[in-house]
Structures are given as C-alpha cells and as structure tokens.
Amino acid sequence: MLPIRSFAVVGAGIIGAAVARELTMKFPGVQVTVVEKEGRVAAHQTGHNSGVVHAGLYYEPGSLKALLCRRGVELVTDLAQKKNLPYEKCGKLVVALxxxxxxxxxxxxxRAKANGVPGVELLGPQGIKSIEPNAVGRLALHSPDTAIIDYAxxxxxxxxxxxxxxxxxxxxxxxxxxSEQKTGVVLHTSEGExxxxxxxxxxxxxxxxxxxxxxxxNQPRIVPFFGQYxxxxxxxxxxxxxxxxxxxDPKYPFLGVHLTKRVDGQMTVGPNAFLSLSRENYRGLGLNARDFAEVLANPAFWKFAARNAPAAVREIRSVASKEFFLQQAxxxxxxxxGAKATRLTRGIRAQAMDQNGGLLDDFAIDYRAQTTHIRNAPSPGATSSMAIAQYIVENLQM
Known part of the structure; x- marks a missing residue:
C-alpha cells in the first residue's frame, strides 16, 4: 500500500476536530484538511449541548462507551488546563425518589465502580442535603468528579x-x-473536488x-431527536x-428532565426528548420536508414508535407545557x-437506529479501506471525543 500523504476530516464538530488534531500528532508532516459546511467550528451538536463532562456512571462495563468515556475525561480535563478553558468540577447527584x-x-x-469512576458514593436524605441543601430524595449517587465545560x-x-x-x-x-478510487478518495463538495x-x-x-x-x-440510519433546555x-x-x-427509567429511551449548571453560572432545566422535524433547524417548528419524510418512510422508526408510546406521551407534555417541564424538576x-424560565435554543441528537427500531447505545465506527465513518456517537460523545479520536486513529485500516 502506498504511504499516506494526506487526510481529510469531514466535520468540524468536537469529534472531527479531535480526530484532525490526533492525526497531526500521530503523523507529523502529513497534510490534514478539515472540511466543514458551516461558516464556523462547532455549529451543530457540539455548540448545542449541556456542557457536562460525564464521569462514566451508567455505561456497560467493558463497552466502548465506558472505556472511552473514562479516558476522554482525562484528556479533556488536561486540555482545559493547558488551554485555560472554562471548566468546573461541580459534581453531580443522581437522585432516587x-x-x-x-x-x-x-x-x-x-456499574460506576466497575468503570473506575472515582469517589462515587451513595447518600441518604441527610447526605443529599450536605451536598445540595435545596435538593430532596430518598437516596442519591454522588459523583464528585462530574464537571462542566464549554465544548465549543x-x-x-x-x-x-x-x-x-x-x-x-x-x-x-x-x-x-x-468516492473511493485506486489513487485515493475524492470529496465532491460545493467548492469543487x-x-x-x-x-x-x-x-x-x-x-x-x-x-x-x-x-x-445502509444501516444504521439517523433519526433526529430534539432536546429543549x-x-x-x-x-x-x-x-x-x-x-x-x-x-x-428503562421504560423510556432517554434520561428525563434534570438540572444542569453551566460554566457561565446560569442554571438550566432539561432536556426533553422528542422526534425532531429536521436534522439541523434549532428554532420554531423546525420543519425540513426532506428530513421529516425520511423518518416517516423508515420502517424502523415505526417499530420504535410502537414500543415507546408511553414515552411519547410523557415527552409531548413537556414539549407543550413549560410549566409541566418545570414541575418535573x-x-x-x-x-x-413557581419558578420562571426562558426557552434556550434546542439541541438535536444524531441518534442511530437499527433496522429493528432499536437505538444504538454504544459508539459505532465503520472502517473501510480508504474511508472511516463514525456512525453513532451519542452521549458521552463530547466527553469521549479525544479518546474516540485516539481509538479511531490507532485502528485505521491502512
């Protein structure tokens, strides 16, 4: 095989940026080009997320998610320190009612202990009060290492x-x-090849x-879900x-309403999770005819919808009523x-769905001879981004 002289990375979100950086470190002197359709970096998912640096509490021990999340925490924390980026290790309570x-x-x-999450402990009602005086619950898991950051x-x-x-x-x-050719790969773009x-x-x-x-x-396919904060x-x-x-709750495919502090000090409530009518429209109805028609024509989506009708009922209430949303918090x-809140720009989750209507939970990467596709990188994708980049570059089929 001929030596690699050039790489192209499609997408300047956090994972694309991390992959490009890793390539420049792994292959010094090789040309790396990042191609982004928007006029700025982090225009989509990276710039519309909660900003949480996840510690790795929930993930199946030994899964790619679990392994790359823990490594990703180390890498993103080190980068924040070196670059003097906004970062706060504020901690997190997962509360049982x-x-x-x-x-x-x-x-x-x-699971958290099996994943090597440091400092986790279970707290009763008084322990909850010692960490968060305004919170209530019967039992809580405290993760002191969970942090917040500005992913953009x-x-x-x-x-x-x-x-x-x-x-x-x-x-x-x-x-x-x-298109893959014998002499390399051609990106056909709006600005030429x-x-x-x-x-x-x-x-x-x-x-x-x-x-x-x-x-x-052809599989998996992306079905977009929006999350409103x-x-x-x-x-x-x-x-x-x-x-x-x-x-x-295992009956629901997404986490549910939670309270998240941001690095600017503001407190947010969210997100809900409901089918998005587009892949990239973040305000208003956000309808894109092509995107919505593609979802409706996907048999896997209808299988998913049939299994998750109760979740849809719960989420539509939170979409329709801000008051109901805040009542959950x-x-x-x-x-x-009785608190008041203002609606923020929503985020849109790129959720991969298999042909049976199942949501892919783990990271999914499709390696080909000349092209590597990241097919699924759900939460904690941003936390894990630099570790995902290391994993991809180490496993390139070259």
Missing amino acids: DSAEETRLHSIFE AVAQALIDDVLEAGGQLRLCCTVERI IRADHVIVCAGVQSDRLARGSGAQ FQLEEEYRSILNGLVYPVP AKYVPSLE
Missing part, C-alpha cells in the same frame, strides 16, 4: 492546534458525496447519508452547587415551584 428508583440506583452505583471552546482549541501544526480548515464547504489518501467522516446528523453515498452499509431566571442561578439528575428541588 421511590423504592423502585433506589433499586436501579444501586445497579448504577455498581474545546473544539476551537483543537482546531487551533490543527492549524498550528500546518493543517487546513475549509469552511462553507459542503461535502455532497465521497478535494482529494486525500484517507478520509474520516465525523458528520453527526448527516453521517448516514454520507456513508450511504460512499458505498458504506430552559434557563432559570437570575435568582435561581445559585440554587444548586452542581448537577441533579433523575434515575434513568421541582420534584428534586422543591423551591423551584
């Missing part, structure tokens, strides 16, 4: 390192399709389309010291009763 949730919380505690700033810092190492960033350049010896596609909500267009497997009014910014989360922090 009834006996059934207590049982599930004990299981999460065992992380992505920009990673891109800055790429540029400093001699790499290139092509903004406002949309990749329309990818870009050639490289190997391409790594980190395209988020567009990952399945670019994969199909380059001859990769609300910012509490100013008097509530210090109501918590850190984060307060519910215990995940007040179960954990009663002094939020």
Whole structure:
C-alpha cells in the first residue's frame, strides 16, 4: 500500500476536530484538511449541548462507551488546563425518589465502580442535603468528579492546534458525496473536488447519508431527536452547587428532565426528548420536508414508535407545557415551584437506529479501506471525543 500523504476530516464538530488534531500528532508532516459546511467550528451538536463532562456512571462495563468515556475525561480535563478553558468540577447527584428508583440506583452505583469512576458514593436524605441543601430524595449517587465545560471552546482549541501544526480548515464547504478510487478518495463538495489518501467522516446528523453515498452499509440510519433546555431566571442561578439528575427509567429511551449548571453560572432545566422535524433547524417548528419524510418512510422508526408510546406521551407534555417541564424538576428541588424560565435554543441528537427500531447505545465506527465513518456517537460523545479520536486513529485500516 502506498504511504499516506494526506487526510481529510469531514466535520468540524468536537469529534472531527479531535480526530484532525490526533492525526497531526500521530503523523507529523502529513497534510490534514478539515472540511466543514458551516461558516464556523462547532455549529451543530457540539455548540448545542449541556456542557457536562460525564464521569462514566451508567455505561456497560467493558463497552466502548465506558472505556472511552473514562479516558476522554482525562484528556479533556488536561486540555482545559493547558488551554485555560472554562471548566468546573461541580459534581453531580443522581437522585432516587421511590423504592423502585433506589433499586436501579444501586445497579448504577455498581456499574460506576466497575468503570473506575472515582469517589462515587451513595447518600441518604441527610447526605443529599450536605451536598445540595435545596435538593430532596430518598437516596442519591454522588459523583464528585462530574464537571462542566464549554465544548465549543474545546473544539476551537483543537482546531487551533490543527492549524498550528500546518493543517487546513475549509469552511462553507459542503461535502455532497465521497468516492473511493485506486489513487485515493475524492470529496465532491460545493467548492469543487478535494482529494486525500484517507478520509474520516465525523458528520453527526448527516453521517448516514454520507456513508450511504460512499458505498458504506445502509444501516444504521439517523433519526433526529430534539432536546429543549430552559434557563432559570437570575435568582435561581445559585440554587444548586452542581448537577441533579433523575434515575434513568428503562421504560423510556432517554434520561428525563434534570438540572444542569453551566460554566457561565446560569442554571438550566432539561432536556426533553422528542422526534425532531429536521436534522439541523434549532428554532420554531423546525420543519425540513426532506428530513421529516425520511423518518416517516423508515420502517424502523415505526417499530420504535410502537414500543415507546408511553414515552411519547410523557415527552409531548413537556414539549407543550413549560410549566409541566418545570414541575418535573421541582420534584428534586422543591423551591423551584413557581419558578420562571426562558426557552434556550434546542439541541438535536444524531441518534442511530437499527433496522429493528432499536437505538444504538454504544459508539459505532465503520472502517473501510480508504474511508472511516463514525456512525453513532451519542452521549458521552463530547466527553469521549479525544479518546474516540485516539481509538479511531490507532485502528485505521491502512
């Protein structure tokens, strides 16, 4: 095989930025070009998330998620310190309100210990009060190492390192399709052809389309779900010291409403999780005819919908009523009763779904001879981004 002289990375979100930086470190002197359709770095998922540096509590021990999350925490923390990025180790409580949730919380505690999450402990009502005086619950898992960060700033810092190492960033350049040839890979873009010896596609909500267009497997498909956050009014910014989360319910595919502190000191409530009518529209109805029609034409989505009707009922109430949304948060922090909040720009999750309507839980990477596709990188994808980059580069088929 001919030596690699050039790489192209599609997407300047946090994973694409991390992959590009890792390539410049692993292959010094090789040309690395990042191709991004928007006019700035971190324009989509990276710039619309909660900013939580997840410690690795929930994930199946030994899974790629669990392994890369713990490594990712170390890497992103080191980067924040070196680059002087906003970062706060504020801690997190996962709170059980009834006996059934207590049982599930004990299981999460065992997973967290198996994953090597430092400092985790179970606390009763008084222990909860000692960490979060305004929170209530029967039992809570405390994760003191959970932190918050500005992931858009992380992505920009990673891109800055790429540029400093001699790499290139092509903004406002949309990749329309990818073709593998004997002499390398051609990116067919809105700005003409870009050639490289190997391409790594980190395209988020567009990952399945670019994969199909380059001859990769048809599955999994992306189904977009939006998550709405609300910012509490100013008097509530210090109501918590850190984060307060519910215990995940296996009957529902997503986590549920929680309270998240941001690095700017504001307190947010969210997110809900509901089918998005588009992949990239963040305000209003957000309808994109092509995106919505593709979901409706996907038989796997209807299988998923049939199994998750109760979850849909719960989530539609939170979408329709801000008051109901805040009432859910007040179960954990009663002094939020009657609080006011403003709607923030929503985020859109690139959720991969298999042909049976199952949501892919772990990271999924499709290696081809000349092109590597990241097919699924759900939470904790941002936390794990630099570890994902290391894993991908180490396993390139070259």
